[in-house]
Structures are given as C-alpha cells and as structure tokens.
Amino acid sequence: MNAGRRRHQKPTPRAGGASASAADALGALARAAGLVMLAGLAAGCVARPVGDFGRAQPGVLHDTVMPYMGAGLAHSRKEPVSSLNQTDQEREMHDRTWRFLVAAHSRDWQFDSSVELQRTRIGRARDHKFTTDRYYAWLRGTQYRSSTTRYATVGRHILADFDTLPATFRAICGVEEVDRQRRIAVAELGSIEPVVAHNVEARRMENQWHVDWFVRALNYRYESYAYALDHLLVETPHERSMAVDEALRRLLPFVERANRGDFCLGGMSGGRDGAVTIRSRFQTMVQDNEVIPQK
Template identity: 75%
Template structure:
C-alpha cells in the first residue's frame, strides 16, 4: 500500500521522498498514530479513511470529521449505569493526556532532524540536486504529518468537550466535574500544538504560563429561582 500510495501522491503532484527513515521519524509516527485513530471507539474517527490517508492512497480527509461522532458512539454503547459514560470520557482524556509529553518530544526530535539535514546540505559541497529535492520533500512530509496530528488533537478535544456538554444535558451527574477537570488539564497541550510549540522545556504544558482556564461550571449561570411547594 505505501508503494502504491507514493505513486498516487506523485501523480497528484505532491512531494514524495525516498530517504531512509530515521529512528526519530519512526518513533514520531508510532507515537502520533494513537491520536489519528480511536481503537476504543471502533470507527468513530473514521479508521479506514485514516489508513488510506496514512498510505497516501487517498488525500487528507480528516478536515471533514464532525465532533458529534464520538458522542453518538458513546450514547449508543450499552452501559449498566449512565454515569459510567462520564468515567469512559474521563479515561479516554486521561489516556491522551498521559501520552502527550512523549509525543511532543518525538515531534521535537523530528524537527531537529530536519534542521540538521538542512544544515548539512548547506555546508557540504557536491551534493546532488536530487538529494536536495529529497530533503525538501521529506521536510514537507514530516510537516504534513505534524499538522495532521495537531488537527487530530483538536478533534479529540472538541469531541470530548461536545460529549461532556451533551451528557450534562442528557444525564446530569456529579462525575461531570472530574471530566471537566481532565479537559482543563488537556487544553494547554492543545494550545501548544496549535502554536507549533513542541520543544518547550519544562515538565508540563503550562510551564511559563499563568493563564487559568475557567471551568465550564464556573462560567455557567446558576439557576437561583426559589420554587415554593404547593
């Protein structure tokens, strides 16, 4: 499939490289892959389309994803108790949160590899133009993959947020507060990804930032109407 995909991508006039893949590039692809699919939700993130996009047999289609798909899967999955859906969303957010630091590190490492390639190309004489074209194509391919990851991360965050909002309406429960807190912890990582800030030093996504993201419960208008029993 990858070979066929390269031919199809070439026919679409897209850059295609044949450089050997570095360990850093392989690790980035491995770590970002879990964000591009959703094994826990079967096909709620269009897994078949993702595979066609990965192999470049088909063009990027993740722009078409809509955020209600995760909630639709969640609400149509049978649970013994309705609050369990809050636990499910919370676990999925936590799983993403736990793997984001190493995923960001792997992307940062690939960006450094691309920089080293450009430096070597500029400083070494006698390198063929075909090699320079390969380096430029690989840099574009890596950047496209990083941008795909960023879109996927935003899609996951928006899908979780959509699900929590609708669960609050459909089956209100105090467990929603824990899910909301998980979303608040995930948000700085989403913001960093949108800025292309994968190499920031520090233990957490919020390093160097003092912005507090308000909880949806803090921004809710409380209903204080007094109801007098008849």
C-alpha cells in the same frame, strides 16, 4: 489551527518515450491500488490491525504494499515524495502520533480505513470532514449499566491522551531537529547532488504534513470530548462531570501548544502553567452559599 499549506513540486521534463512509460506505470499502479482498496473494503481489512495497548501491528500489506502504491499515486498528484531512509526519530514520531489518528471514538471500520488510506497516501486527507458529534454518538449508543459510566469513559480517554502527549511532543521535536540538521548539511556540503537536496525538502514537507495532521487530530479529540461532556450534562447530569471537566482543563495547554507549533519548549508534564488561567465551564454554575442574616 491553520494547517500547513501544500506546495507542489514541478515534474522534471523527460523524453517522450520515458514520459509515456512513466505514465503507463503510474496508471497501472493506480489501477492496482484501486483493486487493493476495493478488495480491502469488501473484506474489511483496509484498517490497520492493532495489537496490545492499541499499537499498530506490522504487516506486509500496511507497511510495504500500500505505502508503495501510495507513493506512486502521490507522484501522479505531483505531491512531494521522498526516498530517504527513515530515521529513528521519524519512526518514533509516526508510532507515537498514530494512536491520535485512530481515536477511541472511531470504532467503526470505515473511519479506520479512511485514516489508513490517508496515512499511506493512497487517498487524500479526509480528516477535515470529521464532525465532533461522532464521539458522543458512539458514547450515547454504547449500552452501559449506569449512565455515570459514560463520564468515567470520557475521563479515561482524556487521561490516556494526556499521559502520552509529553512523549509525543518530544518525538515531534526530535524530527524537527533532524530536519534542521539535514538543511544545514545540504547548505554546507557543496558536493551534495541536487536530487538529494530535493529529497531533503520533500521529506521535510512530508514530516510537516504529518505533524499538521496530528495537530488537527488533537484538536478534534479535544473538541469531541468537550461536545460529549456538554451533552452528557444535559442528558444525564451528574457530579462526576466535574472530574471530566478538570481533565479537559489539564489537556487544553497541550492543545494550545500544538496549535502554536511549540513542541520543544516549556515541558508541561503537569498540564498547568501558573501564568495562564483556564476558565471552567462550571464557573457559572457555582452555587451561592453565602448566609445572609435575616432582619
């Protein structure tokens, strides 16, 4: 999966006094953000709190303070920052993709904190560095009364992803349509100021970066599940592995569609496509039960 390439906007030249004032303000903002991060890490509260069903809980710190500081830091890094109001479609996309960014295999607070710093743009993207053995390490270290319960846990996590992906894809498709309509409006309405057009392009890039992040997270989950299943087969072989492998096969078409950027076409509610054959890791393990008459 090739993530979208970042493009930097050139800063608008300003008068010397204004530039110095802006620099001082950004410097103060960065220092304040650093204090928030240090205090949050010390208290273990940088990670975004969750409520029922893993939904993000609203709060001033995570919804207002940290995004405000992150916007200032993104400006200082010369990254696009939009000031447009968020549409309902964009809000839904962020709500639905969020559960994929903080996965079931990231139970420790440091991982969740890094995701939240990335989401609010206080910190740079770090999800590129996550390794696929993390989920299996958590799964292996969790004490279960039966080793087969680990297979059930993996299968449950895969199916939870599978069940929410159709609605998540539709939400991303809705945002892509909003971005398309914005570009058309800017092109056809001659009275639109350049600063608004700049905002539209900045929001489009922000949305694309978020979608790219979701795609990376989906790939990471799939690869982590596959890694865990392979190692469970070696450590504690059991016939329940077949059900987990089947769940992975159902998830794969969504991963492939995400990598193609195909969020709007071909509703795949069942996770199967008659024109595509997905090889199972167990195809080489089928026993030969043919009875050969003895001479």
